[in-house]
Amino acid sequence: MECKILILDLDGVLITTPPWKQDEMDSDNYSRFNSKCVQNLNQLLQQYPFEIWLSSTRRTVKTLEEFNTIFAHRNIVQTIQGFVPEYPNCKSRKEEIEQFIKENNIENFLILDDDKSLHSLNSNFKNHLVLTELTLGFNKEKLGESLEILND
Incomplete structure (x- = not known):
C-alpha cells in the first residue's frame, strides 16, 4: 500500500477548547488533546500508512522532537515526519499547504484542519480536505469523511 501524506492541524482537530476558554493543560504542561479525537485519529492511522506533516501555527514554538514526545504522551500511534514549511511569500495556511503540495509533487x-480559508483551496486539493469544527474536532463524522476520501 502506498504511503500517504497527512497534513495535520491541532487546534480544532485534536485540541477542541473553545476560543473563549484557556487551554486545559495535560500532565506534560502542553494543551490537552480531546481523547475521542485522538482515538479517531489513531483509527485512521492504523488503517492507512501516513507520513504526518504538522501545519498548525503551533509548529513554530516547539521542535519536531518535542511534538513527537507530546504525541507519544497522548498515545498517538504515529510520529510526526515534519512541519509544513513557513514560506515567506505565503500569507495564509491555504497558501502554505498549496505550496507544500506543489513543491513536493504530493499526489496522495x-x-x-478547521481553517475556513481552506474552503478556497484549488479544487484538486479541496477534494482531499476534511474541514473540522473548532469545538468538535476530528469526531466520528469527520473520520467517516476521511475514510470516504481515502477509499475513492
Whole structure:
C-alpha cells in the first residue's frame, strides 16, 4: 500500500477548547488533546500508512522532537515526519499547504484542519480536505469523511 501524506492541524482537530476558554493543560504542561479525537485519529492511522506533516501555527514554538514526545504522551500511534514549511511569500495556511503540495509533487494526501480559508483551496486539493469544527474536532463524522476520501 502506498504511503500517504497527512497534513495535520491541532487546534480544532485534536485540541477542541473553545476560543473563549484557556487551554486545559495535560500532565506534560502542553494543551490537552480531546481523547475521542485522538482515538479517531489513531483509527485512521492504523488503517492507512501516513507520513504526518504538522501545519498548525503551533509548529513554530516547539521542535519536531518535542511534538513527537507530546504525541507519544497522548498515545498517538504515529510520529510526526515534519512541519509544513513557513514560506515567506505565503500569507495564509491555504497558501502554505498549496505550496507544500506543489513543491513536493504530493499526489496522495489528506488535510485535517478547521481553517475556513481552506474552503478556497484549488479544487484538486479541496477534494482531499476534511474541514473540522473548532469545538468538535476530528469526531466520528469527520473520520467517516476521511475514510470516504481515502477509499475513492
